[in-house]
Amino acid sequence: MSTPESAHNGHGTNEPKIALRGLCKAFGGAVVLDGLDLEIGTGESVVVIGCSGVGKSVMLKCLLGLLRPDAGSVTIDGEELSRSRTAREAAMRKIGMLFQNAALFDSLSVWENVAFGLIQARGMPHRQARGLAIETMAQVGLDADSADLYPAALSGGMRKRAGLARAIATKPEIILFDEPTTGLDPIMADVINDLIVTCTHELGATALTITHDMRSARKIADRIAMIHDGAIVWQGPAAEIDSSGNAHVEQFINGRAEGPIQLAVAHAAAG
Numbered sequence: 001m002s003t004p005e006s007a008h009n010g011h012g013t014n015e016p017k018i019a020l021r022g023l024c025k026a027f028g029g030a031v032v033l034d035g036l037d038l039e040i041g042t043g044e045s046v047v048v049i050g051c052s053g054v055g056k057s058v059m060l061k062c063l064l065g066l067l068r069p070d071a072g073s074v075t076i077d078g079e080e081l082s083r084s085r086t087a088r089e090a091a092m093r094k095i096g097m098l099f100q101n102a103a104l105f106d107s108l109s110v111w112e113n114v115a116f117g118l119i120q121a122r123g124m125p126h127r128q129a130r131g132l133a134i135e136t137m138a139q140v141g142l143d144a145d146s147a148d149l150y151p152a153a154l155s156g157g158m159r160k161r162a163g164l165a166r167a168i169a170t171k172p173e174i175i176l177f178d179e180p181t182t183g184l185d186p187i188m189a190d191v192i193n194d195l196i197v198t199c200t201h202e203l204g205a206t207a208l209t210i211t212h213d214m215r216s217a218r219k220i221a222d223r224i225a226m227i228h229d230g231a232i233v234w235q236g237p238a239a240e241i242d243s244s245g246n247a248h249v250e251q252f253i254n255g256r257a258e259g260p261i262q263l264a265v266a267h268a269a270a271g
Contacts (some may be wrong), residue, residue, distance in 0.1 A: 022072035034230030047221035096172035103162030177209035
């Protein structure tokens with residue numbers, strides 16, 4: 001099994017780009033994250049898999065500062081994000097994100113959605129931002145004719161492409177993907193997977209993806225990690241996922257109803 005250190009050394013640095021250490025988060029009596037540890041090297045693409053409700057989205061929200069963990073730390077480039085608002089804001093400027101349902105602003109045109117970070121966060125003039133937005137749209141297969149359309153006029157695949165264009169428009173060092181292929185047919189999902197691989201490689205970006213789509217995970221990941229019971233129970237190179245030797249992973253990737261995950265659900269229901 002790969003270790004975080006070996007992954008980092010492969011990129012020429014011992015300092016992880018992203019480090020989640022000992023993350024704990026509970027809502028009332030429900031423990032969602034329970035000492036989660038995950039490190040991601042510069043330029044590495046890590047996919048986190050796991051069943052619905054195991055804490056994948058909570059992990060992302062803690063990374064983004066949308067939720068404050070009860071314990072543990074989140075660091076980017078060695079900077080602990082909870083130390084100061086300045087540190088968190090500086091870290092956030094390094095991040096682009098593709099949300100699960102693209103999360104486009106209905107009242108903005110496609111180009112305005114794509115250029116949102118350029119205008120709002122970077123203060124770029126509208127004319128310049130529009131030009132860069134259209135260039136970025138071309139990278140994900142959206143032509144200039146769609147620039148002035150509104151999200152309601154787009155298909156699901158086009159909305160996802162627009163969301164990806166927005167995520168990469170600021171040329172971020174880190175890109176987060178939240179269930180990037182949800183709601184797409186298998187062919188369009190594969191197109192989005194290819195675009196993710198191409199765009200992250202062209203930017204040299206570090207990528208963290210959460211998904212339950214194993215076809216997507218296999219295609220875009222350098223390393224796959226699995227969450228169960230609020231912690232990482234296995235991680236290793238994507239090529240080793242089918243020989244993990246971990247019962248939770250084997251049950252998940254083969255989509256079997258019976259196994260340790262089902263037993264855990266049954267126990268929780270009984271308790």
